Every structure is written in C-alpha cells, then in structure tokens.
Amino acid sequence: MQCRIGVVGMALLLLACIAILNGVARDGIQSVQLGGWSAPFGITFVADLFSAIMLSVSAFIGLCVAVFSLATMDRARVRKGYYLFIHFMLMGVCGAFLTGDIFNLFVWFEVMLIASFVLMALGGERDQMEGAVKYLTLNLLASVFFLSAIGILYGNFGTLNMADLALKAEAGANPELMRLTSVLFFVAFGVKAGLFPLFFWLPASYHTPPVAVSAIFAGLLTKVGMYSLIRVFTLIFDAGESFTNHLLVWVAGFTMVVGVLGAVAQFNIRRLLSFHIISQIGYAVMGLAIFTQWALAGAIYFLVHNIFAKTNLFLISGATYDLRGTDYLKDMGGLYKKAPFLSLLFVISAFGLAGIPPLSGFFGKFLLIKAGLDAGYYIITAIALGVGILTLYSMTKIFAEAFWKDAPGKPLEGDLQWSDTPAKRRALYLPIIAMACGVVLMGVLAQPAISLCLAAGAQLMEPALYIEAVLSQEYLENFLSD
Amino acid sequence: MIRESVILNSTTRFMITLLIMFSFYLLLRGHNLPGGGFVGGLVGGASFALYGISFGVQAARNAVFLSPPQMIGWGLIAALLSGVPALLYNKPFLTGWWYHELSVPIIEKFNTPLLFDIGVYLIVAGVTLNIIFALSEAELLEN
Numbered sequence: 125m126q127c128r129i130g131v132v133g134m135a136l137l138l139l140a141c142i143a144i145l146n147g148v149a150r151d152g153i154q155s156v157q158l159g160g161w162s163a164p165f166g167i168t169f170v171a172d173l174f175s176a177i178m179l180s181v182s183a184f185i186g187l188c189v190a191v192f193s194l195a196t197m198d199r200a201r202v203r204k205g206y207y208l209f210i211h212f213m214l215m216g217v218c219g220a221f222l223t224g225d226i227f228n229l230f231v232w233f234e235v236m237l238i239a240s241f242v243l244m245a246l247g248g249e250r251d252q253m254e255g256a257v258k259y260l261t262l263n264l265l266a267s268v269f270f271l272s273a274i275g276i277l278y279g280n281f282g283t284l285n286m287a288d289l290a291l292k293a294e295a296g297a298n299p300e301l302m303r304l305t306s307v308l309f310f311v312a313f314g315v316k317a318g319l320f321p322l323f324f325w326l327p328a329s330y331h332t333p334p335v336a337v338s339a340i341f342a343g344l345l346t347k348v349g350m351y352s353l354i355r356v357f358t359l360i361f362d363a364g365e366s367f368t369n370h371l372l373v374w375v376a377g378f379t380m381v382v383g384v385l386g387a388v389a390q391f392n393i394r395r396l397l398s399f400h401i402i403s404q405i406g407y408a409v410m411g412l413a414i415f416t417q418w419a420l421a422g423a424i425y426f427l428v429h430n431i432f433a434k435t436n437l438f439l440i441s442g443a444t445y446d447l448r449g450t451d452y453l454k455d456m457g458g459l460y461k462k463a464p465f466l467s468l469l470f471v472i473s474a475f476g477l478a479g480i481p482p483l484s485g486f487f488g489k490f491l492l493i494k495a496g497l498d499a500g501y502y503i504i505t506a507i508a509l510g511v512g513i514l515t516l517y518s519m520t521k522i523f524a525e526a527f528w529k530d531a532p533g534k535p536l537e538g539d540l541q542w543s544d545t546p547a548k549r550r551a552l553y554l555p556i557i558a559m560a561c562g563v564v565l566m567g568v569l570a571q572p573a574i575s576l577c578l579a580a581g582a583q584l585m586e587p588a589l590y591i592e593a594v595l596s597q598e599y600l601e602n603f604l605s606d
Numbered sequence: 607m608i609r610e611s612v613i614l615n616s617t618t619r620f621m622i623t624l625l626i627m628f629s630f631y632l633l634l635r636g637h638n639l640p641g642g643g644f645v646g647g648l649v650g651g652a653s654f655a656l657y658g659i660s661f662g663v664q665a666a667r668n669a670v671f672l673s674p675p676q677m678i679g680w681g682l683i684a685a686l687l688s689g690v691p692a693l694l695y696n697k698p699f700l701t702g703w704w705y706h707e708l709s710v711p712i713i714e715k716f717n718t719p720l721l722f723d724i725g726v727y728l729i730v731a732g733v734t735l736n737i738i739f740a741l742s743e744a745e746l747l748e749n
Contacts, residue, residue: 160692160701167700 127194130207134190137214138183145176149576153583153593155224163595164288168224170594173580174424175221178351181428182221185343185435186214188555192439193336195551196542201247201334209246210340212239220348224594226274227284229352233270233316237263240345243337244329255329262325266315273308276301287594290359290587291603306361306368313356317349319409320378323402327386331394335442338394342401343435347427350408354423358584363415372413377507380406384514391453393441393522397434400477403511404430410508411492414499421581422491425574429484429566433477436559440470443552444526446542453522458531467527469560474519476563479512484566487574618660625653633727643723647730655738663742674736681728688722
C-alpha cells in the first residue's frame with residue numbers, strides 16, 4: 125500500500141514539475157508569493173529555467189528510484205517509513221530548487237538533510253551507522269557556516285529575499301565583507317556538493333545504505349549543493365570577480381583530479397562510483413568559474429547528464445549485486461555471459477559518463493571545453509580533457525572486472541538476491557532502462573537540449589530578469605528613487 | 607509506574623483539565639496576541655506527559671484518543687488543507703481566508719489561519735508525545 129502511494133506520488137510530482145518546466149519555457153520566469161504577502165516580506169517561490177530543469181530531472185529520478193525500491197527494499201525498512209522519507213527528501217530538494225529566499229533555502233536544506241539522515245540510518249546496520257554519523261556531523265557543520273553567512277547578509281542588507289539581496293548588493297556593498305560572506309557560502313555549499321577539499325564525508329558514507337538510497341543520494345543531494353552554489357554566485361555574488369574566480373577555478377581543477385584519482389584506487393563498485401560523483405561535480409564548478417552563457421549552459425547540461433548517468437550506474441550496481449551478491453570487483457565477473465542486456469545498459473551509462481559520442485556526456489564536455497577555450501581558460505580545459513580519459517579508464521575497469529572476465533571460483537548459478545519474481549524483475553530493470561534511454565536521448569537530441577540549457581544560461585547571466593520577476597514594479601521604483 | 611504518589615496523582619487530576627483548557631486558550635488567542643498553535647501544542651503535549659508521569663505511559667496513551675503518529679498525520683493534513691481555499695479564490699496558496707457571513711462565539715469568524723494553527727497544534731503535540739512516550743517506555747524496558 126505505502127509502496128503504491130509512494131510510486132503514484134512520485135509520478136504526480138513528475139507531471140507537476142514538467143508542467144512548471146513547460147510554463148517557464150513558454151512564459152519566462154515565474155514567481156508566486158505564498159500567503160499573498162508581496163515580495164521582500166512574504167514567502168517567495170521562483171521558477172526560472174534552471175530550477176525548472178533541475179526540478180523535472182529530480183522528479184524523474186525520484187520516480188525511477190521509487191520503482192526500483194519496489195524490488196530491492198526490504199519489508200522492515202518500508203514499514204519504518206522508507207517511502208515517507210524518500211518523499212520528504214524530494215520535498216526538501218524541490219523546495220531548495222524553487223525557493224526565492226535565502227533563509228528558506230537553509231530550511232529546505234535542513235528538511236532534505238533530516239530526511240536523508242533517516243534514510244541513511246534506517247535499518248541500523250553497523251556500517252550504516254558509521255557512515256551516517258560522519259554524514260550528519262559534517263553536514264551540520266556546513267549548516268553552521270551557511271547560517272552564519274545568512275546572518276552576515278541579513279545584518280548588512282536587512283533582507284533575506286534573494287532578488288532583493290541581488291538588487292541591494294548590486295547597488296553597493298562593502299567588497300571585503302561580500303568576499304568574506306561569499307567564501308562562507310562557498311564552504312557551506314562546497315561541503316554539500318562534495319567539492320575539494322571538503323568532500324571526504326561523501327565516499328565514507330554513500331556506499332553504506334541500501335542501493336536505492338545510495339542512488340538517489342548520488343543523483344540529487346550533491347546537485348542541490350551545486351545548484352545553490354550556481355544560484356548564489358550568479359545572483360548575489362559575482363563569480364567573475366577575480367578572487368572568487370581564482371578560487372572556483374582551482375577548486376574545480378582539484379575536485380576533478382582528486383575525485384578521479386580516488387576512484388582509480390577503489391575496488392568496491394559503489395565506493396568507486398562515489399568518488400566519481402566528486403570528480404564530475406568538478407566539471408559543473410568549472411562551468412561556473414568560466415562564467416559565460418555557454419559555460420553555464422554547459423554546467424547545467426552536465427548536471428542533468430550526470431544525474432542520469434550516475435544514478436543509473438548506482439542502480440546497475442544494484443542489479444549486479446542482485447546477480448552476484450557482492451559489491452567487490454574482485455569477486456565479480458562473468459556478467460557479460462550471464463546478462464548481456466544489463467551489460468549493454470551499463471556500457472551506455474558508463475560511456476555516457478566518460479563522454480563517448482553520441483551519448484550525453486560528450487555534449488556536456490563539449491560545451492564546457494568550448495566555453496573554456498573561448499574564454500581563454502586553457503589549463504582547466506586541459507585538466508578536464510585529461511580527467512575524461514581517467515574516467516573512461518575506471519569505467520573500463522568496472523566493465524572488465526565485473527562483466528568481461530570469467531567468474532572467479534564458483535560458477536554463476538541461481539541465487540538471485542531480489543528479483544526472484546517476474547514483477548520484481550520488471551521493477552528492477554525498468555528504471556535502469558528508462559534512465560539509459562535518458563542518457564541516449566540527451567545525446568541524440570542534443571540540439572533541443574542544448575538550446576534549452578543555453579536559454580537557462582542566458583537567464584542566469586541576466587539577474588535583472590530574476591529580480592523583475594520577483595519584486596513588484598512599485599518596489600523597484602521606490603528603491604531606485606531612494 | 608513504579609512509585610505512586612498520592613499528592614502528584616490528585617494534583618494531576620485537577621491540573622490536566624486546566625492545562626488542556628489553557629492550551630486551547632493559547633491556540634485560539636494566537637492570531638493577534640502571544641500564543642498560537644506551537645505554544646498551545648507544547649502545553650497540550652506537556653499535560654498528557656504529566657498524566658503519563660503520574661498514571662503510567664499506557665494510561666496516558668489510552669487517554670489521548672489519537673496515537674501520536676496519527677496526530678502528526680492529521681496535523682499535516684489540516685495545515686495543508688488550510689492553504690486550499692485560497693486557490694478557489696484565485697489567490698496564491700496559503701493566503702488567509704475569512705468567512706464573514708457568520709459570527710461564531712470565541713473565534714468570531716471561521717478562517718483558514720486558525721485551521722493552520724490547529725494543524726501546527728496537532729503536529730507539535732504529536733511530536734512531543736511521541737518522543738516522551740518512546741523515552742519513558744524505553745526506561746520501563748530497562749527496569
């Protein structure tokens with residue numbers, strides 16, 4: 125019963141998000157003042173193209189993971205409210221994408237954090253608890269940074285509405301104080317997004333909960349951090365300013381390289397994939413650092429592509445666990461013979477992640493590298509290309525170890541972990557197929573996808589549009605006349 | 607409970623009615639004066655906690671006609687519903703709405719902010735009781 129309501133709820137969420145995306149694409153940035161109090165005082169929700177795109181993708185991931193959980197989640201966890209907390213987490217994620225108020229952003233982050241902490245600890249296995257404690261401590265620490273940064277902003281400008289903040293920051297602010305605040309925000313979102321050198325909690329915790337939970341965490345949580353980073357640094361702070369820009373470029377480079385090198389050294393599938401999350405986030409930061417319309421479009425395209433490919437790889441790691449009962453590459457093998465179709469799905473997602481044309485990753489990297497070369501960021505562009513090769517290497521490692529080589533020891537027979545009935549098999553494979561289709565379609569239909577991202581990038585480069593959509597004409601005139 | 611105290615038990619019998627009435631009073635005056643669903647819910651939750659301390663957790667559970675998780679659920683539903691009438695009048699979700707035709711004693715007018723406050727009251731009382739019951743039952747198990 126709970127399972128069905130959960131899945132139906134996710135499907136409705138997806139429909140609602142697509143309706144928002146459709147509306148925003150047609151009529152420009154939309155805003156609503158909940159409770160009817162006008163903008164800088166009330167509760168503001170804003171949807172621009174960037175947030176609408178992220179919303180739709182998150183809802184899609186939510187639906188896929190909810191279906192996947194039908195097959196893989198054990199009864200005890202469902203009874204303890206697994207679906208409830210997945211929905212709570214999605215509520216936090218959607219709220220964070222939509223809110224137009226920096227303090228509400230903090231609140232939505234906390235909603236998401238509390239729900240994700242419960243999901244991480246649910247079931248209470250020993251490994252899980254260890255991962256959950258690390259996860260909670262570091263994220264709470266990040267929340268403290270976040271809150272102090274909000275406090276400084278409020279003390280300085282007397283407002284928390286993001287459009288109002290953008291307006292007042294543009295009109296004139298103490299540059300030193302703004303720099304300090306921007307670094308606090310950077311640290312806060314950097315921890316949540318898993319940026320170098322703040323990422324260490326991520327690979328320590330993401331492989332401990334059940335696969336479906338790891339998958340939805342990998343797909344969504346770090347991306348919300350990244351979303352907020354992009355939002356704050358395009359709207360309130362200026363990512364093009366020289367200090368911030370240097371910081372972003374260096375962090376982007378280190379994140380990409382350290383993440384992928386960490387991945388190369390791993391032999392547990394889910395740990396390996398966790399390190400890749402970090403490395404891939406580096407690309408999105410690179411897009412923010414270059415800070416042109418094309419670069420931001422690249423960052424958005426890359427985030428979306430990465431959500432599809434990475435979540436799918438985690439789901440596939442669930443499917444391989446289903447077949448082999450282990451997460452360690454050394455003990456796996458022979459899957460190509462046993463499950464050729466699953467191998468194909470893996471190849472699509474893995475090569476999509478590594479950036480082989482015509483799959484989605486290629487176009488994401490293409491946009492970023494083109495933007496980097498146009499803007500003269502040669503070193504970071506070279507690093508991005510090099511990291512692409514290492515990504516390909518470690519994806520090939522999984523393929524060779526888990527799928528290609530012969531199974532070590534006992535022959536592959538019987539004992540499926542979860543998918544023992546046809547209905548469960550469908551629930552296990554449908555989401556994987558759907559997301560693999562996403563990876564392929566984003567590559568094949570790159571033209572419309574890229575033009576949507578370019579439009580979103582153009583909106584981000586033009587904060588005035590956001591400000592006008594949120595604040596009333598009257599308020600703007602009053603502000604200008606003061 | 608392990609220790610029975612005549613003084614505590616007889617005081618509780620008097621106090622609980624007063625406390626619950628006081629919590630409703632706080633809930634209802636909250637729209638324009640200090641008070642509201644949150645404080646009311648805390649006082650309401652605390653009154654049943656007091657009942658639990660004097661007469662045992664099980665007695666307190668029986669005294670509340672909803673189980674704490676049910677209270678949380680109904681509270682969320684009430685808070686959510688309070689936003690809906692605004693949509694019918696083409697206003698943003700959660701905009702306050704008053705029914706002016708009919709004058710009612712105590713609350714004067716039917717309004718959606720009150721429904722929202724009732725939701726908050728139920729959620730806060732539910733969460734408080736859930737935590738207190740769970741903790742005192744764990745203590746009983748240890749003994």
